[in-house]
Amino acid sequence: MSWLSPSDWQAVVLSLKVAGWATLLSLPPGLFVAYALARWRFPGRSLVNGLVHLPLILPPVVTGYLLLIGFAPNGVIGAALAKIGVTVAFSWRGAALAAGIMAFPLMVRAIRLAIEAVDPKLEQAASTLGASRIASFATITLPLILPGILAGSITAFAKAMGEFGATITFVSNIPGQTQTLPLAIYSQLQVPGGEADAARLVVISVTLALGALLVSEWLARRIAARIAGHN
Amino acid sequence: MLEISLSHRLPALDLDVNFTAPEGVTALFGPSGAGKTTVVNAVAGLLRPDRGRIVVNGEVLLDTEAGICLRPHKRRIGYVFQDARLFPHLSVKSNLLYGQRFNKTKTAPEFDRIIDMLGLGALLERRPAALSGGEKSRVALGRAILSNPRMLLMDEPLAALDAARKAEILPYIERLRDEVKLPILYVSHAPAEVARLATSIALIETGRLRGFGPAREILSDPTLAPALGQREAGAVISGRVMEQEADGLARIETAGGPVLLPYPAGQPGQSLRLRIHAGDVTLAVGHPEGLSALNILPVTVAELRPAGPPSVYVRLKMGDEHLLARLTTRSVEALRLTEGMACHAIIKAMSVASEDVG
Structure with missing residues (x-):
């Protein structure tokens, strides 16, 4: 891909890395929170639901600000992380964190809908056959919600790839460090006559997003067909 | 247990x-x-x-x-x-x-x-x-x-x-x-x-x-019969398939003697249960003559239990088993049925549904 400049290329690779980690790290808590919201009735459930959805309705710059306050080296969480030698602020890890948090509601939503579509009576049946809670989740619910997990992950990945506001507020716009695709496009547009350079990155952005969508649709169809038994 | x-x-x-x-x-x-x-x-x-x-x-x-x-x-x-x-x-x-x-x-x-x-x-x-x-x-x-x-x-x-x-x-x-x-x-x-x-x-x-x-x-408990449903009440007796007769009837041996059923009920020697609806049992004091019903079983009245004004449940002892009959109060009075009295229970073969046999 010689038509990409080294700095373009850097932004693409960084974006994939940031979005990949963001998706990977938000999957386990996403699964847990989705299950809790779908199946358990506990005090503070609406509060948890609200918190999860907060990044979706807050201005991204506010989310970025809150992350900055919390994770800066002198922030509450940032100081604790610094003690174990992890810095998040102004690094790609911070970009992944911001992207993960922004994508989290989409992930939880998709998985939660999938869990709610599985009849809890199936888990009851599994328990009467000797399966513990964990075993019945792993052998019954998990395979049945696989399409939902996949859909949630891909949407989260696409959202993470496109995250802009929280990222630039939290970890700034450092080429090679935190400058993901959207940030690179933004930077190029700040340079007079930079529209042509930006266009290349825009094409890549669109291609990656469309590709992710198509792959997820195809995988979800295959999994759904396998579960329904029409393979 | x-x-x-x-x-x-x-x-x-x-x-x-x-x-x-x-x-x-x-x-x-x-x-x-x-x-x-x-x-x-x-x-x-x-x-x-x-x-x-x-x-x-x-x-x-x-x-x-x-x-x-x-x-x-x-x-x-x-x-x-x-x-x-x-x-x-x-x-x-x-x-x-x-x-x-x-x-x-x-x-x-x-x-x-x-x-x-x-x-x-x-x-x-x-x-x-x-x-x-x-x-x-x-x-x-x-x-x-x-x-x-x-x-x-x-x-x-x-x-x-x-x-x-x-x-x-x-x-x-x-x-x-x-x-x-x-x-x-x-x-x-x-x-x-x-x-x-x-x-x-x-x-x-x-x-x-x-x-x-x-x-x-x-x-066969007349006090519980209403709880089972008036139309559904009926006792269960056990039987053993004796033979399949040439005209299509099956002969079943029961505590009260042979009972004929209008369809194949199984292999000879096979044990089965017969449910006789209380409403399908007719009582006669003497041995009835000139009757189309095929099954006439000698029984004794074990218990009379009124079940609301028009009807009475009658528990009938037949060997060591019981039948249940549902009669009108008027019939019970006309026949002067009393507990311990011997009489005949009449069951039309055609009234026993195949789903009640098995």
């Missing part, structure tokens, strides 16, 4: 039942909303009652006073749900073997024998979505048995099926009762099913036990 003592308050029901069931099939019988499913769910551990004690073959599954409440997966109670609840993403075979993944005991029911008994051989590779209602019920039954349970719970396993499918499954459950010898707690509100399957009957109404005892006693 199954010892159940439960007390539980639900918004719409105050449940308080207490019985000890012997071996065999115990039917929990009663109208919808009486609390039958609540009892079964408590035995399975899917519901934790306010107070109670459940002991299966000496093993305490629940004792709220002692603070014992085993989790469902530790109870080894096979549960056949009304809606089958097969796992849609697994093949029939994987569904059937699901319980064995968690089976910690060394012994396991013989897969091939159960598959054979339930006629599942041709279905193993299919998915639940590709099964008929009756097939789903059989797979659910097999799955519960193959999990090597100490007892089986069946919550109206036939309620969702049409009459033909019911007739298809009932013999399998009978074979289960007679061959596998698992204690079974069977929930139903269909007297025909209960009459065919039950060893004991627990009659439940609005959360209370109205009657409990051997199936024969409960079904």
Whole structure:
């Protein structure tokens, strides 16, 4: 891909890395929170639901600000992380964190809908056959919600790839460090006559997003067909 | 042996039942909303009652006073749900073997024998979505048995099926009762099913036990007959197939002598149960002559129990078994029936439906 400049290329690779980690790290808590919201009735459930959805309705710059306050080296969480030698602020890890948090509601939503579509009576049946809670989740619910997990992950990945506001507020716009695709496009547009350079990155952005969508649709169809038994 | 003592308050029901069931099939019988499913769910551990004690073959599954409440997966109670609840993403075979993944005991029911008994051989590779209602019920039954349970719970396993499918499954459950010898707690509100399957009957109404005892006693008890439903009340007698006669009638030996049925009832020597509806029994004081009815059995009046102004339930002793007849008060007075009196019970062969024989 010689038509990409080294700095373009850097932004693409960084974006994939940031979005990949963001998706990977938000999957386990996403699964847990989705299950809790779908199946358990506990005090503070609406509060948890609200918190999860907060990044979706807050201005991204506010989310970025809150992350900055919390994770800066002198922030509450940032100081604790610094003690174990992890810095998040102004690094790609911070970009992944911001992207993960922004994508989290989409992930939880998709998985939660999938869990709610599985009849809890199936888990009851599994328990009467000797399966513990964990075993019945792993052998019954998990395979049945696989399409939902996949859909949630891909949407989260696409959202993470496109995250802009929280990222630039939290970890700034450092080429090679935190400058993901959207940030690179933004930077190029700040340079007079930079529209042509930006266009290349825009094409890549669109291609990656469309590709992710198509792959997820195809995988979800295959999994759904396998579960329904029409393979 | 199954010892159940439960007390539980639900918004719409105050449940308080207490019985000890012997071996065999115990039917929990009663109208919808009486609390039958609540009892079964408590035995399975899917519901934790306010107070109670459940002991299966000496093993305490629940004792709220002692603070014992085993989790469902530790109870080894096979549960056949009304809606089958097969796992849609697994093949029939994987569904059937699901319980064995968690089976910690060394012994396991013989897969091939159960598959054979339930006629599942041709279905193993299919998915639940590709099964008929009756097939789903059989797979659910097999799955519960193959999990090597100490007892089986069946919550109206036939309620969702049409009459033909019911007739298809009932013999399998009978074979289960007679061959596998698992204690079974069977929930139903269909007297025909209960009459065919039950060893004991627990009659439940609005959360209370109205009657409990051997199936024969409960079904021929005139005081309980109204609870079974006026149209449905009827005693069960046991019989043995003697021969198939040339004109199509089957001759069945019973405690009161031979009974003729208008259809093949099985191989000679086979034991079966006959349910005789109380409304189908006619009484005659002398031996009737010139009558089209084929079955005239000598009986003695054991009990007369008025059931509202126009009718009386009459329990009739026939050898060591009982019939139940429902007559008008006027007829009872005209015949001057009294307890201990000998008379004849008349049963039209044509009135005995094939679903009441098995």
